Amino acid sequence: xxxxxxxxxxxxxxxxxxxxxxxxxxxxxxxxxxxxxxxxxxxxxxxxxxxxxxxxxxxxxxxxxxxxxxxxxxxxxxxxxxxxxxxxxxxxxxxxxxxxxxxxxxxxxxxxxxxxxxxxxxxxxxxxxxxxxxxxxxxxxxxxxxxxxxxxxxxxxxxxxxxxxxxxxxxxxxxxxxxxxxxxxxxxxxxxxxxxxxxxxxxxxxxxxxxxxxxxxxxxxxxxxxxxxxxxxxxxxxxxxxxxxxxxxxxxxxxxxxxxxxxxxxxxxxxxxxxxxxxxxxxxxxxxxxxxxxxxxxxxxxxxxxxxxxxxxxxxxxx
Amino acid sequence: xxxxxxxxxxxxxxxxxxxxxxxxxxxxxxxxxxxxxxxxxxxxxxxxxxxxxxxxxxxxxxxxxxxxxxxxxxxxxxxxxxxxxxxxxxxxxxxxxxxxxxxxxxxxxxxxxxxxxxxxxxxxxxxxxxxxxxxxxxxxxxxxxxxxxxxxxxxxxxxxxxxxxxxxxxxxxxxxxxxxxxxxxxxxxxxxxxxxxxxxxxxxxxxxxxxxxxxxxxxxxxxxxxxxxxxxxxxxxxxxxxxxxxxxxxxxxxxxxxxxxxxxxxxxxxxxxxxxxxxxxxxxxxxxxxxxxxxxxxxxxxxxxxxxxxxxxxxxxxxxxxxxxxxxxxxxx
Numbered sequence: 001x002x003x004x005x006x007x008x009x010x011x012x013x014x015x016x017x018x019x020x021x022x023x024x025x026x027x028x029x030x031x032x033x034x035x036x037x038x039x040x041x042x043x044x045x046x047x048x049x050x051x052x053x054x055x056x057x058x059x060x061x062x063x064x065x066x067x068x069x070x071x072x073x074x075x076x077x078x079x080x081x082x083x084x085x086x087x088x089x090x091x092x093x094x095x096x097x098x099x100x101x102x103x104x105x106x107x108x109x110x111x112x113x114x115x116x117x118x119x120x121x122x123x124x125x126x127x128x129x130x131x132x133x134x135x136x137x138x139x140x141x142x143x144x145x146x147x148x149x150x151x152x153x154x155x156x157x158x159x160x161x162x163x164x165x166x167x168x169x170x171x172x173x174x175x176x177x178x179x180x181x182x183x184x185x186x187x188x189x190x191x192x193x194x195x196x197x198x199x200x201x202x203x204x205x206x207x208x209x210x211x212x213x214x215x216x217x218x219x220x221x222x223x224x225x226x227x228x229x230x231x232x233x234x235x236x237x238x239x240x241x242x243x244x245x246x247x248x249x250x251x252x253x254x255x256x257x258x259x260x261x262x263x264x265x266x267x268x269x270x271x272x273x274x275x276x277x278x279x280x281x282x283x284x285x286x287x288x289x290x291x292x293x294x295x296x297x298x299x300x301x302x303x304x305x306x307x308x309x310x311x312x313x314x315x316x317x318x319x
Numbered sequence: 320x321x322x323x324x325x326x327x328x329x330x331x332x333x334x335x336x337x338x339x340x341x342x343x344x345x346x347x348x349x350x351x352x353x354x355x356x357x358x359x360x361x362x363x364x365x366x367x368x369x370x371x372x373x374x375x376x377x378x379x380x381x382x383x384x385x386x387x388x389x390x391x392x393x394x395x396x397x398x399x400x401x402x403x404x405x406x407x408x409x410x411x412x413x414x415x416x417x418x419x420x421x422x423x424x425x426x427x428x429x430x431x432x433x434x435x436x437x438x439x440x441x442x443x444x445x446x447x448x449x450x451x452x453x454x455x456x457x458x459x460x461x462x463x464x465x466x467x468x469x470x471x472x473x474x475x476x477x478x479x480x481x482x483x484x485x486x487x488x489x490x491x492x493x494x495x496x497x498x499x500x501x502x503x504x505x506x507x508x509x510x511x512x513x514x515x516x517x518x519x520x521x522x523x524x525x526x527x528x529x530x531x532x533x534x535x536x537x538x539x540x541x542x543x544x545x546x547x548x549x550x551x552x553x554x555x556x557x558x559x560x561x562x563x564x565x566x567x568x569x570x571x572x573x574x575x576x577x578x579x580x581x582x583x584x585x586x587x588x589x590x591x592x593x594x595x596x597x598x599x600x601x602x603x604x605x606x607x608x609x610x611x612x613x614x615x616x617x618x619x620x621x622x623x624x625x626x627x628x629x630x631x632x633x634x635x636x637x638x639x640x641x642x643x644x645x646x647x648x649x650x651x652x
Contacts, residue, residue: 017424025412149406153469156372156404156479157425158397318376 014159018167019174022141026175036134037182040126044119044187047252048126053118054109067094112254115193120283123187125251128275130183131176131210132246135217136238138172139225143234146226161317165222165310172218173211180210184282195285202281209277209295212302213270219309226316250275270301322350324477324509325371329380332366340366342533343380348477348511348526353503355524356513357618363533364513365405368481371511372402385476398426401475405482407462408469409454415441415465416450422469433472440468444498460491467498478502480512484519496522517618527618529625536625544621549574551590553597556582556610563606570596582610590615 026032067090074084106116113121145151154164184206188194221238228234248262249255249271255263266272277294280286325348332341341363348354356364369375371382373393381388387395409418416437423433441447444464454462463483470478483499484492500523502508514520520527521541529536529544537544550572557563564576567585572593575586587593590613598608 013427014425017421020424021410021413021421024417025410028412148408149404150408150410152369152374152406153402153404153408154425155374156397156400156402157422157473158394158427159425 015163048119134176139221142225143231173214197286212298216302216305219306223312327382331379352525358530401470403470426473550588553585558607
């Protein structure tokens with residue numbers, strides 16, 4: 001024992017050992033990583049590619065719209081005419097408007113989504129998706145550690161309580177960031193179009209935003225996991241809130257188009273801010289002031305939720 | 320050698336304000352002894368051990384391990400103790416060696432020292448050949464040994480073992496006992512263990528506490544406890560028809576004599592010493608002993624005497640036990 005007493009005084013002693021344990025376990029089961037990444041990839045395919053919202057407005061879809069003949073008072077066409085009507089045949093009109101129609105699609109997309117292809121819009125949302133799922137389920141490992149007695153064993157060693165909690169948070173964060181990287185890479189391969197303001201440094205901003213959300217969410221779900229006696233409880237809670245939280249955000253659709261009551265939820269939902277941040281840094285033209293707002297919100301979210309989560313966990317572990 | 324390693328005074332744990340798991344318990348453990356907590360499931364053994372290993376905070380009273388207060392100096396306690404928990408806590412997905420090294424990291428032992436120690440410990444528990452196999456492939460006995468290696472990585476002065484042989488077959492259990500004896504003999508380690516196996520307490524412990532409903536019923540060495548029952552039972556028969564009760568009663572250490580026909584049931588202290596004297600006395604007076612048996616009381620009888628129920632009876636009420644366990648679980652979490 002003698003030599004161990006000297007180097008075990010750090011507040012976060014044991015943090016890396018515990019994080020490393022989980023990462024090791026994780027890396028030994030590549031199937032888990034595969035499954036975790038597969039889900040958002042399927043969604044990217046089904047929603048992003050199959051639901052071709054941009055294509056809906058393409059000129060070919062206007063092809064058989066019947067444009068009637070239009071009869072106008074003669075003076076509106078040639079002012080000298082004071083009486084009589086001018087009739088323009090529908091087929092002439094449809095020929096004239098054809099180029100206009102083909103511009104409607106991209107314009108509508110641009111106005112609603114900010115990008116001309118829906119895939120770019122939603123595949124960025126999938127990064128939020130994987131971040132949310134990874135952090136929410138990260139609490140599960142705590143439920144297992146408690147059930148199997150590992151937590152008690154660790155508690156009987158001089159590992160700091162803060163180290164135990166932070167190792168879980170750190171583990172969730174590292175996992176989520178790694179998986180987000182894979183999703184982003186796949187999205188680029190599948191045809192994500194980055195905006196003109198994109199540069200490599202923006203990636204750092206993306207990671208910063210992911211980091212903030214991960215820390216906030218995983219702290220809270222960790223506290224929850226410490227208190228729920230069964231992993232089913234944790235599962236039920238996660239399943240109950242993850243989809244609503246995702247749909248009541250800008251992951252799939254812009255908030256401004258939603259009914260008021262959903263807008264209320266979406267505007268406090270951290271997932272909206274995360275998605276918006278990543279979008280601005282990748283596919284949308286960057287708007288400095290709204291990016292600042294996003295980061296401020298995420299920063300406050302991370303601070304408040306991690307303080308709540310870590311305090312609750314701490315109290316549980318030292319009771 | 321009579322230094323007090325563990326000392327508990329009025330140690331109490333109440334869960335949820337109404338469930339008293341441990342009720343004002345006092346005891347002390349001396350340097351180098353194997354100290355056993357014996358009792359049925361749900362008697363408060365694990366709660367006591369959890370308080371001593373600083374997982375739970377006592378509701379009332381205090382305890383110290385090697386002079387460190389378990390509540391106020393918990394980190395000092397953690398540094399000097401080793402714990403072998405009831406459950407198999409080793410990580411299934413990691414190898415035996417990785418698990419031991421993980422434990423060493425938790426104590427902040429430098430890698431080079433840790434590797435050497437881990438190899439020594441794996442050799443001690445005879446897992447060297449399996450060190451690079453995933454724990455998934457280990458048998459129950461191997462897992463238990465791995466837990467033992469993990470519990471010893473910080474060279475503890477006191478080792479806590481919670482039900483060290485729970486769920487092991489007889490052969491593995493005996494092997495585990497040998498490891499425990501080895502620790503005591505070779506390292507002079509103080510061991511604190513809980514068990515609900517009487518044979519185990521009898522075979523290993525220098526002193527035993529019987530705990531029931533959170534209260535200590537009796538403390539003493541297994542021998543003392545057995546003797547406290549009033550001694551051994553000697554049963555003998557003689558050829559002749561005479562009543563020799565008076566004659567037997569006169570022999571030193573004989574406490575009670577019951578006559579049934581030609582058979583005498585004699586309660587005597589230290590039966591193995593007293594018996595020859597009884598035979599001697601009978602033969603001197605011309606009587607012939609035709610049959611003789613000497614029964615030493617077991618801890619089971621001790622248990623029966625002090626708790627009013629046999630330990631096995633207590634074990635049998637599984638439904639009650641389960642209900643109790645469930646309440647405890649809910650109360651704790």
